[in-house]
Amino acid sequence: MRLEILPVPGIGDVTEGDDLAALIATAAPWLRDGDVLVVTSKVVSKAEGRLVDVPADGPERLAARDEVLAGETARVVATRGTTRIVQTHHGFVMASAGIDASNVDKTRLVLLPKDPDASARALRATLRERYDLDVAVIVSDTMGRPWRNGLTDVALGVAGMPAIRDHRGEIDPYGNELQLTQMAVVDELAAAGELIKGKCDQVPVAVIRGYLGETRDDDEGAAALVRDASLDLFSLGTAEARAAGLREAATLADGPGPTPADPAAVDRAIAAVAGVVAPGTVFTHVTDDEVRAGLVATVPGWPAEATGLVLGAPPAPVDAADLVRFGADLQRLRTALAAEAVPSALLPPPPGSTASAALAV
C-alpha cells in the first residue's frame, strides 16, 4: 500500500462563473475513481463569485474590510491589536473570518465559500455526471491554531467520504480499548495536499491517490469537524474570558445556590480576600454543624434556617467610611465565592446583631 500526492498544474487563473469541474478534468485527464481531490477554497470562492470590491488602499480600504469582516462574523472569539479571530457563520474559528487579500486584485477581497460542503458536493456530482469520475472532494484552506506556531491546511468542506475516521471501540494488541481516536482524516488529507500545492507555484488542486478504496456519500460533510462553542474549552480568548469574569463580578446577581455550599470552597474564598480586606475585618462561615451546636445564637435576629451564612464585621469603632469599605470588602468576598462557583446573597444585618452583614451562600 502506498499513497501518492499529485499536483494538478495548468488550471491557471480562476474567475467568477468559471466551470471548476471542466478546468480540473481538462488539466488532469489522468484522474481516477477513488482519488481524493484537495481543492484550495480560494478557487472555489472565485468561481462562485465570493468576491467583494474594496478600495485598493488607505483608511477607506480598512473601513471597507472591517465591514466585510463584520458581515462574515457570527461572534468574535479573540482580538489583539489588529488581529480578529472570529467564528464564521459556518462555525469555523479563523483569523479575519478567512477573508483573503492574496492571490487576487488589490481591489477585491475573497470570502470563504458560502457552504463549502455544498461546493464539494457540487464539484463531486459534476465530475461524476459529466466526466464519469467517482472522486472525493475536499475544499481546503489555511488556518492558524492556538499553542503552535505556523499554519496548516484543513478541510472546510468534503464530499464523497466521511470527515472523521473513528477508531473508538477498536482493541489494541494489548487488549486496551482505544478511546480518543476519532481522526480528522480530511484535515490530514488537506494538509498532505498543501505539501505539494505549497511547493509548486499556482497549483490550487492536489490529488491524493490510494487513500480511498471507494467513495462514500456522507451527509455530515466537514461540518462534523465544527465543535460547538458550548462544548469547547477554548471558546473565548483568554483576555476576553478574563474580562468576562470581571464583568460578571461587577454585575453578580443576588441569590444563594442550593445549600449547603462546599465548606472548603467557602474557606478558600475567605482566604483569598484575607490579605486585601480592611485590617480587623472578620468573615466567619457558619456551617450546619455550628448551627446544630447552637453557635448562631451569637447572631440574634437572623432566621433559624440561615445556615451557610458568612458573617462579617468591620473593625470597631465604625464610622460611615468604614461601612463603605466594609461593603466593598463584602463584595470582594462575593466575587471570590463566585470564582469558587459559590453563589451568594447579601443580607442586611438584623437589629442587635454583632455582625454587620451576612452573605447567604
Next chain:
Amino acid sequence: MRLEILPVPGIGDVTEGDDLAALIATAAPWLRDGDVLVVTSKVVSKAEGRLVDVPADGPERLAARDEVLAGETARVVATRGTTRIVQTHHGFVMASAGIDASNVDKTRLVLLPKDPDASARALRATLRERYDLDVAVIVSDTMGRPWRNGLTDVALGVAGMPAIRDHRGEIDPYGNELQLTQMAVVDELAAAGELIKGKCDQVPVAVIRGYLGETRDDDEGAAALVRDASLDLFSLGTAEARAAGLREAATLADGPGPTPADPAAVDRAIAAVAGVVAPGTVFTHVTDDEVRAGLVATVPGWPAEATGLVLGAPPAPVDAADLVRFGADLQRLRTALAAEAVPSALLPPPPGSTASAALAV
C-alpha cells in the same frame, strides 16, 4: 513532481533499549536519501524506556496516573470533568500531557520522549553514520485542538529539515506581498504520515518521498512550533480565564492608573453596573473639562488635582446597611472599570462632602 507516502511494516513490537535505527533500516532497506521518516513518538518513547509502571486498575491506577501526569505538567491549561489539558515541560499543550495507555501493557504508561528533537537528531545521525542514509526524521504524535472535532498527527520533534516553511515576503502574481504564510510543514508531513499509519495495523513509521530535495540541519527543531504562552491568545481555558477574572476582581489592588482614564471606558463601566446598584445610587465621572468649569466645587474637601474622580452617593436617607450596600456597589463599579482596563482607587469622602465616596481613576 509527486510525493509518495509509504508504510514501513514489519517493525513489530518495540521495547526498552531497542535499536530503532536498526529496526527501521532492516524493515525498509528501500529507504533513500532525502526521504522524510515520520516515526510515531510511542516507539521512540518505548525504545528510550519512557515507561512508568502503574497498577492495572482500580483507584490505585488513577492515583498513580495523576501522579505521573503531575510530573509531566509544567502548567494546567484547562480542565473539565476528568479531562486535563496541560502544557508539558517541552511546551506542548496536550490532553493528559500526551501520556498514553494504548498499545502498551495494562500495567504501564508511555510518556512522551524527554526531548523529541534530540530523539529525531539521534535517529537521523545513526541512520547516516551506520547505514549511509541521509534522511529527515519527524517524531509525531496525535493531538486534539480547540474548535475542531477529531484529532490529527503533528510533529513533536524533527531533524534534517526546518519545521516551518516561510513564504513571508514572497509576492503573489497580483503583486500582493504574502503575509501570514509561515507553514508548519512538519505538522503537515506528520499528518500525511498518519494517513498511511492509521490505515495499516501496527505501522509506527511512514516515509514521505519526494518532498525534500536534500536534508538540512536546523538547530531549532520542532521547538520552533511551540508558541510561548505569553504570546498566545488562548493560553488558558475559557472557564479558567473567567475564574481568574473573578479572582482578580476579588483582590483588585488599589491605585489609579496614569490619568486621565478614557472617559468612554469609564462611562461604559458606569453603565454596566447601572442596573444592579441600589436604586437611587448615582455615579458621576468628573472629567478635566468639568474641573475647569468649576463643577468640582460642589465636592468641597477633595484635592483640586482630583480630576478623573468617579463620585458616588447612596440614596438618602442613609443608614448603616445603606452604606454597606453602597460600598458593595462601589466595588462593583471598580470591577467594571477593571474589565475596561481602568485601574481605580477608593478614596474616603472628605468632611462636608455631598458625595459619600470617590474612586480615583
